[in-house]
Amino acid sequence: MQLLANGAGLVAPSQRSIPEFRLHQPTTLAEAVEIAASESGNAVFHAGGTDLIVQLREGLIPDAVIALSRIDELRTVARIDDVLQIGAGLTHDAGSAHPLVRRSVPGLAAGWSQIATVRIRFTATVGGNLLARRARYEMSILLQSLDARLRFHRQGAQSTATVPEIWARSEASRGLLAAIEIPDVSAVKFDYDRSMRPVLTVALTLRHNGRYSTGHAVIGSEYRVPQSVEFGVDHHYGGRLGLRALAQQAAARFPDDIGDPVTSARYRRRVAAVLLERQLARLLEGKPQ
Amino acid sequence: MKEPNEVSLRVNGTDHHLGVPANTLLLDVLRDRLRHRGVKASCQRGVCGACTVLVDGTPTASCSTFAFQVDGRSVECVDGAADDPVLAAAQQGFRECAGFQCGFCTGGMLMLTTALLRQAPDPGRELIAQWISSNICRCTGYEMILESVARAAEILRESQVGEP
Numbered sequence: 249m250q251l252l253a254n255g256a257g258l259v260a261p262s263q264r265s266i267p268e269f270r271l272h273q274p275t276t277l278a279e280a281v282e283i284a285a286s287e288s289g290n291a292v293f294h295a296g297g298t299d300l301i302v303q304l305r306e307g308l309i310p311d312a313v314i315a316l317s318r319i320d321e322l323r324t325v326a327r328i329d330d331v332l333q334i335g336a337g338l339t340h341d342a343g344s345a346h347p348l349v350r351r352s353v354p355g356l357a358a359g360w361s362q363i364a365t366v367r368i369r370f371t372a373t374v375g376g377n378l379l380a381r382r383a384r385y386e387m388s389i390l391l392q393s394l395d396a397r398l399r400f401h402r403q404g405a406q407s408t409a410t411v412p413e414i415w416a417r418s419e420a421s422r423g424l425l426a427a428i429e430i431p432d433v434s435a436v437k438f439d440y441d442r443s444m445r446p447v448l449t450v451a452l453t454l455r456h457n458g459r460y461s462t463g464h465a466v467i468g469s470e471y472r473v474p475q476s477v478e479f480g481v482d483h484h485y486g487g488r489l490g491l492r493a494l495a496q497q498a499a500a501r502f503p504d505d506i507g508d509p510v511t512s513a514r515y516r517r518r519v520a521a522v523l524l525e526r527q528l529a530r531l532l533e534g535k536p537q
Numbered sequence: 538m539k540e541p542n543e544v545s546l547r548v549n550g551t552d553h554h555l556g557v558p559a560n561t562l563l564l565d566v567l568r569d570r571l572r573h574r575g576v577k578a579s580c581q582r583g584v585c586g587a588c589t590v591l592v593d594g595t596p597t598a599s600c601s602t603f604a605f606q607v608d609g610r611s612v613e614c615v616d617g618a619a620d621d622p623v624l625a626a627a628q629q630g631f632r633e634c635a636g637f638q639c640g641f642c643t644g645g646m647l648m649l650t651t652a653l654l655r656q657a658p659d660p661g662r663e664l665i666a667q668w669i670s671s672n673i674c675r676c677t678g679y680e681m682i683l684e685s686v687a688r689a690a691e692i693l694r695e696s697q698v699g700e701p
Contacts, residue, residue, distance in 0.1 A: 263581060271542060271559035271605060294603075301601040302582045313559065317606065367586055367596045367649065367671035 270312040285403040299380040336375025359440025389468035393451035495524035549617025564599040575616030586672030589645035615644035630689025638676035
């Protein structure tokens with residue numbers, strides 16, 4: 249009855265009509281943040297809108313929608329003090345093709361260019377992909393591996409959060425996601441393997457530190473929150489057999505949470521070990537995929 | 538009802554100025570207000586692509602696009618632009634290669650094809666498959682659709698041979 253009273257009639261058991269809402273179309277980040285503060289709690293942001301539409305069909309009833317498409321600040325890319333800053337409002341198509349992204353972290357550009365479908369890539373944004381918190385959406389996997397920080401703007405304040413913190417929802421509303429920041433890009437090598445999707449995909453970041461690298465592997469799948477392990481890589485790793493051992497040791501540390509009714513954790517660890525070995529070879533030895 | 542928003546858009550070359558509630562979808566504007574019934578309503582959540590139109594040349598699910606998003610922009614849908622050579626080539630390609638059965642997804646497939654051929658006039662099979670996999674067809678198994686797109690590219694090339 250409440251749904252009907254609010255104009256969101258039930259069209260089908262899993263499909264609701266789009267409810268009415270107040271629309272705001274700010275042109276600056278500051279204006280958007282001010283509007284969000286004034287709209288006491290039940291406002292949502294609209295970037296590409298591809299996931300918001302699904303949420304509305306699933307029953308979300310916001311009082312207000314704050315459309316972000318007119319805010320150019322959300323679509324910039326910059327590299328400042330070895331931090332790559334990617335505007336949260338960039339579409340997958342524009343972001344993955346951006347020259348600065350390609351130069352700074354070519355593996356990210358390559359992986360990012362493969363997700364979703366061609367049609368959706370022209371509309372959906374990296375920020376929307378992250379904040380939708382849907383396991384099958386892939387940007388969480390890539391960016392968690394890169395130790396990305398998500399920068400939020402609220403009225404009078406900014407804050408950052410990590411990708412796992414977004415999944416844990418460990419804070420109340422953080423405000424407007426403005427940018428994704430990837431630190432230490434000059435020390436980073438990155439690879440994303442989605443050849444076994446939907447069973448799993450693997451993102452691997454190596455951060456160089458002299459003779460050693462720190463590896464950060466994140467695996468994701470259709471139904472499970474991304475999980476990560478970190479490990480050290482001695483650059484005198486002993487050839488392909490050394491890489492294999494390293495990959496197997498890393499994969500063995502993924503928790504049982506990576507399993508689901510479709511695919512067991514044991515199988516996922518096995519596949520992850522195979523993919524990680526290939527990724528390590530690509531990143532350390534320059535082997536083609 | 539909330540106050541209507543003013544939206545100005547060009548559809549298949551014709552300008553329209555409409556007052557619509559903020560929650561109005563582009564699909565509903567095209568079908569119900571402007572009678573472009575070639576645009577089909579299907580999944581209503583941007584998955585299947587049967588409702589695909591071109592917004593400023595970019596393939597877009599009209600069921601997941603609000604009217605306010607296309608204010609000031611150009612929209613092309615399948616039942617217009619009879620003189621557009623790329624859409625015409627796409628339509629002929631689909632006709633020659635039987636790239637449809639029930640036809641419900643075909644409008645969306647044609648608009649995807651049009652956008653692809655404008656961007657890549659000589660696409661290989663892999664690129665065609667990448668683009669066509671944006672939309673769902675329950676009938677054909679996709680092979681005839683892929684052939685139709687390849688044929689459309691051929692037709693377009695043939696039509697351009699001999700141009701000064």
